[in-house]
Amino acid sequence: MSATHQSRLDREFTEASKVTVIGMILDAVLGILKCIGGLLFHSQALFVDGVHSFTDVLSDLVVLIVMKLSRQGPDSNHPYGHQRFETLGTMILGSFLIAIGGALAWDNLWRLISTETLTAPGWPVLVVALVSVAGKEWIFRYTRRVGEKIRSDLIVANAWHSRTDALSSVVVLVGAAGAMAGFHWLDAVAAIVIAVIIAHVGWNFTWSSVRELVDTGLSQEDIRRLKAVAAGTEGVRDVHDLRSRRMGSDILVDIHLVVKAEISVSEGHQVGMQVLRRMRATLPNIRDINFHIDAENDQSGTPTTPELPGRGEIRNYLRTQVPELEAVPHHLRLHYLNNEVHVELFLDQAVVALPATGEIQSRMDGLPGLASVKVWQPRD
Known part of the structure; x- marks a missing residue:
């Protein structure tokens, strides 16, 4: 404190x-x-x-x-x-x-x-x-x-x-x-x-x-105001699971914010900080706001489950199926959407002797939950 x-x-x-x-x-x-x-x-x-x-x-x-x-x-x-x-x-x-x-x-x-x-x-x-x-x-x-x-x-x-x-x-x-x-x-x-x-x-x-x-929440009017403020913040695509409770004169709030899937973690956090600032301006008695950044609205569609393969499993599978990558500096970006995983492979240098993107995805088809593979490499 x-x-x-x-x-x-x-x-x-x-x-x-x-x-x-x-x-x-x-x-x-x-x-x-x-x-x-x-x-x-x-x-x-x-x-x-x-x-x-x-x-x-x-x-x-x-x-x-x-x-x-x-x-x-x-x-x-x-x-x-x-x-x-x-x-x-x-x-x-x-x-x-x-x-x-x-x-x-x-x-x-x-x-x-x-x-x-x-x-x-x-x-x-x-x-x-x-x-x-x-x-x-x-x-x-x-x-x-x-x-x-x-x-x-x-x-x-x-x-x-x-x-x-x-x-x-x-x-x-x-x-x-x-x-x-x-x-x-x-x-x-x-x-x-x-x-x-x-x-x-x-x-x-x-x-x-x-x-x-017994943790009675804010009034419906205050909830509507906070949701409107959050939804009107730049970068927020949707708002859900807004929960509140009081502790003395203070208000504690939890909220889920849906942002674009392709933005970075730090940008998503910055969007959340802007929501926090605007909500406190609306209700000054808010003391703590815990915001959860979502890439999709998990209240609709097919929610993403924890059974999908993680980064370590995907990297090991990729090395096994595409051994040509061993000699190429690269990094991965993973997107978990609609209970599927989308893999983006970024090459740190231009490579000629590498299978085409379609071939790489074909080799990766055995990976559970795989939806797509994209390969990005710099121009010569």
């Missing part, structure tokens, strides 16, 4: 740690205020919202740990890097939110349907809820901006977790105001709504993480 890449990972971890610690301090302060305020001033919705804030504190701790792991460079055990730790952390956070949301929803639903007398909240509940809305909306915008800057799905997910805390505080405001106006049941309903919001956010985190862990 290059020093530049490691420097970028270190910088991203520093920025992620800073915004996460700031958010964690804010969540802890708001959680204490809301839980105490909810108990003292008879608002179950505010108390549940306080629990929600403490889940943010826990999520911030998970983010710090996971970001430290995921921003390590590749090693012998993790040659593609450690970004999947970020995905795993997001899934754990989502699962925890689902459990917390379900438990709080059930508890408040039981309060609502029981014969327990519901007490109207006091006015300080409204003040605490307003402070929470302002604080959480600010930290949401700050965290999301950093997450998008460093391309971290986990930081962006944590930002949206903060946004749900702001929205849940709005629900507290509505529920508390309604309860103070005489609709005491509104506070319990607000608590249930908040719990459902928590569980819904947790489900979204968990589902997106599971999709990534």
Whole structure:
């Protein structure tokens, strides 16, 4: 891994740690205020919202740990890097939110349907809820901006977790105001709504993480864009077998490129490098592209099999059948197309005492899979 890449990972971890610690301090302060305020001033919705804030504190701790792991460079055990730790952390956070949301929803639903007398909240509940809305909306915008800057799905997910805390505080405001106006049941309903919001956010985190862990590919629209970019590159005759998967914020791509059979290996590789450059310009989050250069589309026609004779076998057979070549400097170029082998024989000097091309091919007919023989020699 290059020093530049490691420097970028270190910088991203520093920025992620800073915004996460700031958010964690804010969540802890708001959680204490809301839980105490909810108990003292008879608002179950505010108390549940306080629990929600403490889940943010826990999520911030998970983010710090996971970001430290995921921003390590590749090693012998993790040659593609450690970004999947970020995905795993997001899934754990989502699962925890689902459990917390379900438990709080059930508890408040039981309060609502029981014969327990519901007490109207006091006015300080409204003040605490307003402070929470302002604080959480600010930290949401700050965290999301950093997450998008460093391309971290986990930081962006944590930002949206903060946004749900702001929205849940709005629900507290509505529920508390309604309860103070005489609709005491509104506070319990607000608590249930908040719990459902928590569980819904947790489900979204968990589902997106599971999709990534099972190697779900890019959207069909992105696939079409990448194929169009590859097919439009000079030297590319066809594109097939484009596969993709995600690892954290990075995208990994495999693609087969069909080029002219007669070009050199180095030219084919250069065509692939041009495809790589253009695809990265289309989707900047692409980290690795493995391209396979094909001389034919092996998805159509007769695919070439590994049973065809290789260079060593062909050279030995040629020496046996055309012994006149022993005294002539030469080299071979082989083309494997449509499950056949085409042999090009290049003589390094003009030779008169050599069988004609038709005679050489006739002598070579016993070679399995042989389609044609061409002989090239310099002019006198």
